[in-house]
Amino acid sequence: MEAALKKVNAITTRNIPFAKHSIEELQSVKNQFENTLKHYELNIKQQSDNNKHYKATQETARLYLSHFIQVLLFASERGEINGGLKYYGSLLDLGGKVPALNTEQEILEWGRTIVNGEQNRVRQGGSAIYSPSIALVKFKLEEFSDAAIFQQNLKRNTLRAFEKMQQLRKTTNDFISQLWTEIESHLELEAGSEEEKRALAEEFGIVYVLRRKERKLLQQQEEVENVEEPKEEISLEGKAEEKPTFVQRDLFMQFN
Incomplete structure (x- = not known):
């Protein structure tokens, strides 16, 4: 107040x-x-x-x-x-x-x-x-x-x-x-984003506290974002002009 x-x-x-x-x-x-x-x-x-x-x-x-x-x-x-x-x-x-x-x-x-x-x-x-x-x-x-x-x-x-x-x-x-x-x-x-809204709200004394499950989910999301996208090993022998391709995976599903 x-x-x-x-x-x-x-x-x-x-x-x-x-x-x-x-x-x-x-x-x-x-x-x-x-x-x-x-x-x-x-x-x-x-x-x-x-x-x-x-x-x-x-x-x-x-x-x-x-x-x-x-x-x-x-x-x-x-x-x-x-x-x-x-x-x-x-x-x-x-x-x-x-x-x-x-x-x-x-x-x-x-x-x-x-x-x-x-x-x-x-x-x-x-x-x-x-x-x-x-x-x-x-x-x-x-x-x-x-x-x-x-x-x-x-x-x-x-x-x-x-x-x-x-x-x-x-x-x-x-x-x-x-x-x-x-x-x-x-x-x-x-506010343009959730983070901006919270920052503005905190100026009025509103303090946000994440619940345990929310903290855990946020931590999992950060871990997912920090994991490098895995690459498929490709032999370039005889394929000098071809570029390596990337394998798309749903990494977030690994943490659920």
Whole structure:
């Protein structure tokens, strides 16, 4: 589309090989496609840039939560936790092991369980655990939760931009196909040969790509053209005035 617009601006209106109303449509389609593409690329960049912060807050929250659970388990093993581990969901069922904290969901779900459990235990008269404190663990989990929500919003924005890009790509391709047909139809009248028509069309941004079978056939034709016409061996003895004759053969049939 960019090449077509440049070519249109460089020639007179009379020589434009497609309808005049298509010029404005070409500019509109090009601008809309470029703006949508830039918006999509911007969303991808924002998601990628924020992902570093998201991963950092995730690792910090996982680390603080894991350390708190380890301290909690050690204190319970020493008998320092009144009521044992009954406040902390299914933590007691893990046999003294730290639960898996590998995914966003695992960190946030176990985080809520541990924070609520510790707050309930302390309200029942239990001694608070420090290094780290539950307040600090809760703060790190909230930071991670906010980062996760923001990252999900960026993902949704990127997905919407991608879907819009896919829809626009189809309508843009339809317009390019229409423009391509108009240009070729016009150049059929101007070009003296197929090669000349393609050369003129390429000035408007049309790029021709041969299919595999077409490339193979073209290669075969070139090989045929490069083969010298075979000659029949003739003895010139006693026939000095006679000229040698050539044998005519259909060489192209050899390659089919």
